[in-house]
Amino acid sequence: MTDATPDDKKLYAEKMAKVQTARSKMMAKKTVKKGLIIVHTGNGKGKSSSGFGMILRAIGHGFPCAVVQFIKGSMFSADRQVLQDRFSDICQVHVMGEGFTWDTQDRDRDIAAASRAWEKAKELIRDPNNRMVLLDELNIALRYDYLNADDVAEFLLAEKPEMTHVVITGRNAPERLIEIADLVSEMKEIKHPFRKQGISAQAGVEY
Numbered sequence: 001m002t003d004a005t006p007d008d009k010k011l012y013a014e015k016m017a018k019v020q021t022a023r024s025k026m027m028a029k030k031t032v033k034k035g036l037i038i039v040h041t042g043n044g045k046g047k048s049s050s051g052f053g054m055i056l057r058a059i060g061h062g063f064p065c066a067v068v069q070f071i072k073g074s075m076f077s078a079d080r081q082v083l084q085d086r087f088s089d090i091c092q093v094h095v096m097g098e099g100f101t102w103d104t105q106d107r108d109r110d111i112a113a114a115s116r117a118w119e120k121a122k123e124l125i126r127d128p129n130n131r132m133v134l135l136d137e138l139n140i141a142l143r144y145d146y147l148n149a150d151d152v153a154e155f156l157l158a159e160k161p162e163m164t165h166v167v168i169t170g171r172n173a174p175e176r177l178i179e180i181a182d183l184v185s186e187m188k189e190i191k192h193p194f195r196k197q198g199i200s201a202q203a204g205v206e207y
Contacts, residue, residue: 034162034182035162035163037177037180037181037183038166039173039181039183040167041139041170041184041186041187043171043187043189044186045187045189047171047187048079048136048137049079050169050185051134051136051167052067054134054167055132055167056083059087063090064130064131065090065092065133066130066132066133067093067133068117068136068138069097069136070137071141071170072136072137075207092124094117094120096113096116097113110146111146114141114147118141121135122159125155125159127161131164132166132167133165133166134169136169137170138170139168139171139172139173139174140171142170143170143172149174149176150176153177156180168181
């Protein structure tokens with residue numbers, strides 16, 4: 001509105017004042033606080049990155065938190081490294097995965113690894129001291145039936161402490177998790193340098 005007239009500016013200010021009033025009324029009704037079940041899924045990039053970003057935000061508030069990696073644990077992750085190097089006093093990190101499913105080529109081994117990771121996840125979630133627990137790539141373990149989605153959902157509904165947030169990442173989130181979640185975001189791939197341009201994974205972007 002660089003060329004706006006005084007009347008234009010007045011109308012704009014009045015419009016924004018109405019928006020502010022409506023927004024304030026809406027926010028005044030939002031008084032419930034609870035721990036959320038949050039799912040980041042979809043075929044686009046950013047699911048784990050978003051999860052780690054939320055963990056860092058929780059750390060910024062001084063909240064104890066924890067991370068369990070179900071699949072990509074054997075790969076280097078700068079997100080994970082900075083938590084281990086600088087925030088180990090407030091954030092537990094448990095690397096339970098052994099790599100992508102096509103790397104191990106052993107279903108029994110993958111199931112065993114996922115089961116160990118889920119047991120650790122349950123232990124961390126049950127601890128009310130942990131305000132946020134990230135279950136990175138849990139959806140992948142569920143997709144391949146290494147774990148049972150109904151069992152995971154029922155545990156979260158029955159045993160998650162009231163104020164604990166649980167963040168679950170990975171593509172192909174099962175319908176049962178979507179059903180019980182408070183917040184579900186779908187990352188949609190529109191363009192990817194790996195597919196269209198043959199560009200490899202790069203430090204600071206993928207890991």
